[in-house]
Amino acid sequence: MSRAPVVAAMEGSGFYNRNSSLQAAGIAAVLPLWEAAIQSADPGGGDLVIADYGSSQGRNSMLPIRMAIDALRAKVGNNIPVQVIHTDLPSNDFASLFKALEEDADSYMARNSHIFPSAIGRSYFDPIIPAGRVTLGWNSWTLQWMSRTIEAPDHVFARFSNSPAVVDAVAKQQADDWQRFLRARAFELRPGGKLLSLFVADDPGHRSWRWIGGEFWGAIADMGDSGLLSERERLSLTFPTNARSLEEIEAPFLNDGQFAGLRIERLELMKGSDPFWGDFEATGDANKLGQSWADTMKAVFKPTALRAISPDRNGEELVEELFSRFASRVAASHQEHEHYLAAVVLAKSS
Ligand SMILES: C[S@@+](CC[C@H](N)C(=O)[O-])C[C@H]1O[C@@H](n2cnc3c(N)ncnc32)[C@H](O)[C@@H]1O
Known part of the structure; x- marks a missing residue:
């Protein structure tokens, strides 16, 4: 078990924007919670600041940010300037975000004036915005990414490893990352500000992502068995992403209901939907289902997979082969994807 730094953002040139309907469906499910968070936030007396933590290429942020702008302005006046700060890793495709x-047509800039978008290309595990500035924080589908990789010898998602040492190391890293994220956001939120985080969640039966994760690992193992991936490459193909349970999300708040001046207002576990299953049921086209999943996984994991391939080999070709084998396996074992989401709304003490 070794540890390597995490680097990769999503697949660039707008590919994530075009292949993130799974994530968009999860966001749609938490919008009622987001609306309640916006309505109860204290906008304060000055400019409004909305932060989008882990924005990627921006498409999925348009609706939640527009909701926040509209509702806050309805409270404090239509001409109040609004600063929107999109944050992500330095390697993120910010050009596609600004183009979007x-x-x-769905951009929150359309039909709005006095909106000032900007971006920060730094990891959010430390403060990246001055103290007390943020009125509302939006954070969807990012905290499954750990600040570093914990390699598993037997799965692409380390939480499914049979090694208790690997599973424990993941849980510890996830706990440390969550506390660091919370401390940094507590610093940046203004008193009365709110933050919503949408997580990839573990369910009590540990079924979340098991089929898709299992087929991806199957494709990696196939390529290893065919001599196309070395032992080192197979190990490096542990994606640094993992789900959290509700208990893990709540853990920092157990002592007195507060952590770093934040408290939990709402915490919910939801069953996620499968955006491709309806089409498969209507058409019976298993190859299309496989391709939709391959594009969804490629949008998120291709840059990470490329980094796992030794630099002296044709990484592009090998990674394309990997996603193609994954697509075939998904087509052959087609079923409805089972996954869970957790949403937490946090309030900064006034
Ligand atoms: C699956 S995308 C989610 C994008 C968008 N929020 C959505 O809901 O569709 C995850 C994003 O989190 C970003 N991310 C991962 N770790 C991060 C970190 N430490 N700091 C900032 N962004 C991070 C990734 O670069 C990626 O753009």
């Missing part, structure tokens, strides 16, 4: 802000 200008060109997408």
Whole structure:
């Protein structure tokens, strides 16, 4: 078990924006919680600041940010300037984000004035915005990414490893990362500010992502068995992403209901939907189902997979082969994807 730094953002050139309907469906499910968080936030007397933590290429942030702008302005006045800060890793495709802000019909910039978007390309595990500035924080589908990789010898998602040492190391890293994220956001939120985080969640039966994760590991193992991936490459193909349970999300708040001046207002576990299953049921097209899953996984994991391949080999070709084998396995074992989401709304003490 070794540890390597985590680097990769999502697949660039707008590929994540075009292949993130799974994530968009999860976001739609938490919008009622987001609306309640916006309504109960204290907008304060100055400019409004909305932070989007882990924005990727921005498409999925348009609706929640528009909701926040509209509701806050309804409270404090239509001409109040709003600063929107999108944050992500330095390797993120920010160019696609700014293009979407200008060109997408759904952009929160459309039909709005006095909106000032900007971006920060730094990891959010430390403070990245000055103290007490943020009125509302939005954070969807990011905290499954750990600040570093914990390699598993037997699965692409380390939490499914048969090694108790690997599973424990993941749980510890996830706990440390969550506390670091909370401390940094507590610093940045203004008193009365709110933050919503949408997590990839573990369910009590540990079924969340088991089929898709199992087929991805199957594709890696196939390529290893065919001599196409070395032992080192197989190990490096542990994706640094893991689900959290509700208990793990609540853990920092157990002592007196507070952590770093934040408290939990709402915490919910939800069953996620499968955006591709309806189409499969209507058409019976298993190859299309396999391709939809391959594109969804490629949008998120291709840059990470490329980094796992030794630099002296044709990484692009090998990684394309990996996603193609994964697509075939998904087509052959087609079933409805089972996954869970957790949403937490946090309030900064006034
Ligand atoms: C699956 S995408 C989610 C994008 C978008 N929020 C959505 O809901 O569709 C995860 C994003 O989290 C970002 N991310 C991962 N670790 C991060 C970190 N430490 N700091 C900032 N962003 C991070 C990734 O670069 C990626 O863009």
